[in-house]
Amino acid sequence: xxxxxxxxxxxxxxxxxxxxxxxxxxxxxxxxxxxxxxxxxxxxxxxxxxxxxxxxxxxxxxxxxxxxxxxxxxxxxxxxxxxxxxxxxxxxxxxxxxxxxxxxxxxxxxxxxxxxxxxxxxxxxxxxxxxxxxxxxxxxxxxxxxxxxxxxxxxxxxxxxxxxxxxxxxxxxxxxx
Amino acid sequence: xxxxxxxxxxxxxxxxxxxxxxxxxxxxxxxxxxxxxxxxxxxxxxxxxxxxxxxxxxxxxxxxxxxxxxxxx
Numbered sequence: 001x002x003x004x005x006x007x008x009x010x011x012x013x014x015x016x017x018x019x020x021x022x023x024x025x026x027x028x029x030x031x032x033x034x035x036x037x038x039x040x041x042x043x044x045x046x047x048x049x050x051x052x053x054x055x056x057x058x059x060x061x062x063x064x065x066x067x068x069x070x071x072x073x074x075x076x077x078x079x080x081x082x083x084x085x086x087x088x089x090x091x092x093x094x095x096x097x098x099x100x101x102x103x104x105x106x107x108x109x110x111x112x113x114x115x116x117x118x119x120x121x122x123x124x125x126x127x128x129x130x131x132x133x134x135x136x137x138x139x140x141x142x143x144x145x146x147x148x149x150x151x152x153x154x155x156x157x158x159x160x161x162x163x164x165x166x167x168x169x170x171x172x173x174x175x176x177x
Numbered sequence: 178x179x180x181x182x183x184x185x186x187x188x189x190x191x192x193x194x195x196x197x198x199x200x201x202x203x204x205x206x207x208x209x210x211x212x213x214x215x216x217x218x219x220x221x222x223x224x225x226x227x228x229x230x231x232x233x234x235x236x237x238x239x240x241x242x243x244x245x246x247x248x249x250x
Contacts, residue, residue, distance in 0.1 A: 044207060066191050067236025102191065108206040112219065129210060132187055132203040133223050157190035166188070 002089060012089030016040030016059045016077050023091075024076035034071045039063035039101075040078040043108040049124075052141055053086045056113075058128060060106035068102040068160035075100055079107050081128045081136075083143060093143035097130045099163035105131045113140055135172050147172060179249050182229070193234045199247050202228030 002011040017038040018024040028035040041060040048055045062071060062078040079098035084091060098105045109129040116125055126140035137146040151165035178184050182199045189200060205223035212219050229247045 044209075064236040066232040068190075070236055103188065106206055109221065110209045112210050112212050114212040114214065116214070116217065127210065127212065127219055129205050129221055129223075131206050133205045133225075135219065135221075154188055155186070155190060157192065159192065160190050162190060 002086075014082075014084055014089045014091070016042065016057070016080075016082070018076065027073040027076040029070070029072050032070065034063075037063050038071070038075065038078065039065070040080075041106075043106060044110045047111050047113055048086065049113060049140060050086070052124075054083045054092060054140070055086050056111050056126060056140070057082050057084065058107040058109070058111055060108055061104040062101045065104040066102055068100060068157075068162060071100070072161040073100065074163065079105055079130075081107060081111065081126065081138065081143075083140070095128075095136070095138060095143050095145070097128060097134075097136055097167060099166060100161065102160050102162065103131075107131070118146060134169055136167075136169055145169075179247055182247060191230055191232050193232055196231045198230055200228055200230055201225050202230070 001013040004011055017035050017040045039060060039062040042057050043060050046055050046057040059078055059080050062075040074096060076096060077094055079101045080094050080096040082091060082094045097107050107128060107130060112127040114125050115122060123146060124140045126138045128136045139146060148170040149167050150170055152168050154166045156162050178199060182197045185198045185200045187200055187203050203225050205221060208222045210219055210221040227247050229245050
């Protein structure tokens, strides 16, 4: 939500879980209302790029946290990085860093913006840390990944309606085994 | 690993009928990261530890799984 700093008047708001009919709602089951309680909490502060006119937020786990059986689909925009238009709150781009979360895998480390040279070209970087210690680097204007990210097959469970794949940055350092 | 526990992975499905799953629980959350243009490094904090993780039968029951340190670890 954006508020007028002088008056407190609401300027815009954005819900991190889309309502039925909105883009992204197709990633929630149509036969229940779990999306209403769907999670996507923003646990830490957003960051702003005034030059690009974007505000970036990172979202937390889906709800119920371990109840994948109730919410078939990717469950946008949980466990994601979102770029919103600073003036309107419209979604400009997003990247979901974990599909159909059943591990309470918030993306909750505050995002970092910096400029650096990659391959001889200056890039405007957004760094996002997933809870499991995998680091994702994106072009903060477009959301394009700046390293190769693979959708890898993961363990499946029919009861929990697990996602067939999860994104992993190739060759990235990580925490843990 | 303590007798009776199953050793799993961070991304193992957490199932109601598997009450004794032990996983490497990885945590990088909430604490801010920083970037140094002098070194080109990103700095972050995190931890990994063995964790006993389980969940109730009903998905809405309680806030989350019963979790804790593995006895003896």
